[in-house]
Amino acid sequence: MPLPFLTADRAFDEQADDRALPFDNLDRWRRPYRPGPWRVAMAALLLLLASYVLFAAVIITVAGTLGAGAVCFGVALFVIASALRLLRMGAWVSAYGLRQVRFFGTRTAPWTQVAVVRTVQQPVRWLGLPRTVQGQALVLVRRDRVGDDPVALLTTHNADFLGRPEAFDRAADTVEVWADEHRPG
Template identity: 75%
Template sequence: MPLPFLTADRVFEAADDVPLPHDDRDRWRRPYRPGPWRVAVAALALLLASFVLFAAVIIAVTAELASAGVVFALSLLVIAAALRLLRMGVWVSARGLRHVGFLTTRTAPWEQVASVRTVQQPVRWLGLPRTVQGQALLLGRRDREAGGMPPLMTTHNADFLGRAVAFDRAADSVEVWAEEYGPR
């Protein structure tokens, strides 16, 4: 059965040669999905923010607006923290490699990347002080010594805890980006 609305004039014919957003190498992208631990903590934070927003509305109706404003600002802070938590991780593009932390973001252009490699070493469990034996993806920069750089990702962080295969795929993907765009 022919569908005439599919054969009508195409609006996007001129844009057919433009790559899809996921094919655009100049856009920053995370080469893996956020892990279940990270998503669960962010979901709980957003749930908490919804209760705090509801409390702000109740305070605004029954008490002073200044108190409601403080509670509303607190809920916005919790929402911003949850969104930043979801954004954490390793991002790559044709311009370089970006390591997004909760409070800091470090970007290394591919010209400065000496190596990206997976090593077996003690790693922090979910970012806590406790260390366990695991794998870490390390970035070696030309302008800094290798010992001072924290690992880009580990098998025991919030994205890969209990997902060793996902860590291997993500580490391989970042290493491929480094080989493709790194200095020759």
């Protein structure tokens, strides 16, 4: 069963021509990079935990307490949904705009509202924790919020790119190309 949220489109890996955007359907939302090993490992651990909780729900239900089994089943569904949301997190692009998917929310910026997308050297959060380290970030500056701080879309120390600077450079370049191709003058 194909899981489109786990893999980025392989067209970037198998790009044979010189097109910056090797897709026929530019209206579809795409993540121009693969999820990193930290993100996949966390999701795998959550799914492993969910399997144990589901097994416990079956045992509790067979033992005779249907209400407690239903609660365990609900907890397992919550853990599975959390793992799937964790895998969907990241920056997504389409002909419509730029979308940043976070764990608790999603923000979409149409290309008409995007002033600039650029890579900057700045303190970034390490694996999303409060600790900051010096690194690079792909930031988004919106036209309607020019005075505000830029929004960091990708960083060299998040769960997708920790220890993979080449992957960060490639993903940042790809998002910048999408911005250059679709942002109005």
